[in-house]
Every structure is written in C-alpha cells, then in structure tokens.
Amino acid sequence: MCGLFAVYSNNTDALNSTQLNSRGVGILKHRGPDREGIFSSRDGNVFLGHTLLSVSTATADEARQPVITDRSVMIYNGEIYNNRILRENLTARGISFAGDSDTETLVRGIEHLGWSFLDAVEGCWALVLYDLESRKLYFSRDPLGEKQLMYKVTGEGLTLASEAKAILTVQGQGTLNPERVFSDLIFDFFSNRETTYFQDIKNCLPGKVYQYDKHGKTPQVIYTSSLGATKPDSPLRRKLAHAVSSMVPGHHAHAVVLSGGLDSSIIATLLKNEMQNKPFVAVTAAYVGSENEDLRCAEYLVEYLGGINHQVLHIDREDIEQHFETVQRALEEPLHDQVYVTQYLIYKHIASLGLKVAFNGQGADEFWGGYYHHYNLQSLYATADDGAVIDHFLRISNKRGLHHSLTQQEIRNIIEQNLKPRWTNFGSLQNILMEGHLQAMISHEDKLSMASGVEVRLPFLNQALVMHALKMTSEEKIHQGIEKAPLRKAMNGVMPDMIRQRRKQAFPDAPRTAYLKVSALQALASANSFFSASDIKHISKTAPVMEWRMNAVNAFSGTVGRDY
DSSP states (O other): OOEEEEEEEOOOOHHHHHHHHHHHHHTTTTTOBSEEEEEEOTTSOEEEEEEEOOOSSSSTGGGOSSEEOSSEEEEEEEEETTHHHHHHHHHHTTOOOSSOOHHHHHHHHHHHHOGGGGGGOOEEEEEEEEETTTOOEEEEEOTTOOSOOEEEEETTEEEEESSHHHHHHHHOSOOBOHHHHHHHHHHGGGSOTTBOSBTTEEEOOTTEEEEEOTTOSSOEEEEEOOSOOOOOOOOHHHHHHHHHHTTSOSSSOEEEEOOSSHHHHHHHHHHHHHOTTSOEEEEEEEETTSOOHHHHHHHHHHHHHOSOEEEEEEEOHHHHHHHHHHHHHHHTSOOOOTHHHHHHHHHHHHHHTTOOEEEOOTTHHHHHTOOTTHHHHHHHHHHSOHHHHHHHHHHHHHHTTGGGTSOHHHHHHHHHHHHTTTOSSTTOHHHHIIIIIHHHHHHHHHHHHHTTTOEEEOGGGOHHHHHHHHTSOHHHHSBTTBTTHHHHHHTTTTSOHHHHTOOOOOOOOOOGGGGTTOOTTTTTTOTTOSSOHHHHHHHHTSOGGGHHHHGGGGGGOSOTTOOO
16 A cells, blocks of 8 residues: 545645645655655646555566656555456557556546546556546545545635655644544544544545546535446355455565454465465454453464465553554544554554564455444344434434434434434444445554555455345345344365354454553643644543543654654
C-alpha cells in the first residue's frame, strides 16, 4: 500500500501552497517509505502527492508515481492481481505501455475504456486522477473498501488523503464530530462509516467514482463499479487457492498473521500447498502469563505443514502501555477493541524482519457467517417493525450512558440517521455487515499495518470468492449451529481436523491491568493535538461505563508529525 494526498484549490499562491502540500505528503511517509513523488499543475490549482511502498515491481524506480500521460495524471494505492491479463487485453486493442507497473495499466485502461474498466479489475484500489484537458479531478475506492481514501471540502477547495492526519497537517486542528462518537457507542462497529471522527472529513464510499472541479461545491458520484471480473465458476476449494496464490508478491518475501483460527490457518495451508517454492514467515501473538489456545493450535498447524519459519511474539503489560497512544493515533478514532494494540505490534514485528507484505484473514467472518451473534441482528430486523428496532437501540444507548449528554430525541435522531439511509431492508444482514462491520475492520487493519509500512493482503476479499459467498444462504453458511460450514467442507483432507473443525473464538484481550496507567485525559495540554481540549472534555463526560472506549481521546494528543 501507499500514501495518497491531493488538493484541488482556488488558491493562486502556488509557491506557498506547494510547500504546505508537501508537508501533507510527508506525514504519510510511514505508508510509503520507498519513494515520494509530486505533481503540480501549471496554474497551481491541482497538487498530487504520493508515497510509495514498492511491492509489485522489482525496484522502486519501476513503480514511481505520479504516472503522467499526455491525457492525465494519476496517483494510486492498491494491487491489481490480474494485471497481466488486463495488459494483454489492452495491448490487443493497440494500447502501448512505457513500463510494467499496474498503475500504468489502470490509467491506460481508464483513459481508453472509461470508468467501466474498473469492473474488470481483480484487486483493490484508491486512486486520484486529474484530467489535463477538462481540468476535472476524479477519485475512487474499490467496491469492498479495502483501500482507504477520505476528503474534505471547504471554500478553498477539496483535499484528499489516505489518512485524516495528512488533511489536518495542511488545514490545522480538526473539530470533533460528536455524532460519530455517539453513533459508535450505540452501534459499535455497525455505525455509518462514511463519517469520521473529524467534522467535515468524510470517507469516500466504496465502489464510487467521484468527480470534482473548481466550479463544484461538492464531489459528484458519476459511476459505481461492480465487484470485478466475471470468471468461469469453479469449486470453492479452487477459488480459495486462487485467492491466496494470486496475491503472493512476485518480488518480495511475505508473512502470514497466524492466529491459529480457521481463517488464518486456511491461508497458511494454501500458501504452503500452492506456492511450495515461496517460503513465508508465520507470526503468532501470545500474551505473557496467560493460557493461549490460539498459540497451541498455530504451533500444531506449523508442525503439521512443516518448513515454515514460525515466530511467536510475546506481549506483556508494558508493551501494551508503551504503544497504547501510538495505536490510537494510527487509528484516528477511539480504540474500540483492546486487541488493536496487539495487531499493531504484530505488523511492527513483521516490518522489523524486513518484510513488506502480510496475509490476514479479515473478511471471512462478514461473508461466511463467522460471528453467530450477527444473526441475532438479522432476527431482530426481519421480525420487528422500524419502531421496535429503534427502541432496541434506544435501550442500548441508555444502558451505555448517553442519556447523560443527550436528550431522548437527540439519541433517536442519531439512531434513525444510521438506520434509514443504509438499512432500508432490515432483513439484509449481508448489507449490514458489508457497509458497517467490514468497513470498520479493514480500515483499522489498513492503518495499523501501514503505521509500520506493511501492506496487508486479504484473500477472503477476492471478488470471485466474495461473489460465491453472496450467492449462499445463511443456513448454508451456518449448518447445524456450526459457522463457516462451506469453508470447513472445502478444506476437508487438506488441513488437520483439529484446526478445520475448531469453533470460532474471539482473539484474547490484552490483560486489563495494562490500561490502569492510561488516563482518558492525559496529554490534553498538547498544543498540537488533533482536537481542542474543550472538545475532548465534552466527550469524556459521556458514558462513563464505557470508559475503556473513551480512553481513545489519547489518539488526539501529541504532535501530528510524530513518527511511527
């Protein structure tokens, strides 16, 4: 993955603007430590900046960005796994290429075939394209939202970035968005993911192509991309194998985050079986002084497969305390789950090994029925009317203490704003999981890994695999009370039954004593915090029973330019 930063401004002071925008690019260096590139239009209104994590090519020189043609300029973050096939098709149309990067494939395809070219892409992306003739700016994310891109519109124009901290670097201290805070306290990971914790900074919606120029006040959606290339149907086992093997980097060694659960074990097994000549490292985290069934299963699988460099990362209370605030700053939102500190440390360890790519099992739960309690939501939405659903979340809100800060009508308004635009069909659990839970999980994974310059590849978000899952019923996915039944059946005879039949377990929480020394109001005196002290003080009064969540105000303390 890489870092993207772009500005479409009406400011005519091109020199000062370029210097300031270069700082916005620099704050994303952790996402792309290998190379930095910028473009400024002649009139000074458009600036594109890129930080490169070189993975898809042998050298950083081959993947330099921005890519500039006679028609457009583009910066891109992502991976096209069917790059060779797309190139062959474009070459057959008479289109020539100057290099081997998938970025050039993408820009040439869009130039000659339009935005529908994205429908043929097997992969993921966040991109910004400036049309040199029309002087319009276009930007987009992949349909599943694997790559991150957010924007802010002001009277001065539009600013885009992979992370909010880059926007704040050029526009100053952010204003806290209290409705997003309250929404998360009500809906957990299912709140509206278009919003961020910063007022007026929005996430681009997955699959949408936006258009913007100096005459518009807000970006306009001009195209919606589909889930990707249609291929001949094949058994689930082969789709799993392709999803993994197609993501193995050609020029760099890689790792797998091996929890010992079903999803990561499937990836490790297929990496070993399908790519026998490509060694990889497996990394498992374990908390010091606690029983860890995950570690026992991970060690069993590694021994069963043989020939894998398995590294166990032992984490204690001091590790949690030391990195607590750093992780929250990386996330740019409250620490909703204690396990995120551990995830951050896993990727930091992978980076310390000199590796740039890590495989992870995110996405399997959302598409294959991983969390059985999700189906309680489906039962609620399918059997109750709108009023009953709203009352359900009102009870949750009051239990969590929001009534100390908001009136019942204000809480009701927030609930309705989250429910109605996205979940008109309350019976569609899959839409709820894709638009809420999945977006939260992969956004967090992106930021935690990129804080150490590691690219995460998610085989369970392969488009063909996702479409296979979408065609199956809930009853097929959870068979006789066993979650992910199709995946277990597909791996029969391929991986040991002890792992294949193991039930879903939550990743163990860090010892709660690790948080005793972390105050929710620490470091408020910092002049360079994301938010003002008054903003944080107001929010910190909310829901005292959820104090561990609100410790995340520490994410907004410290210097914006802090190294990771």
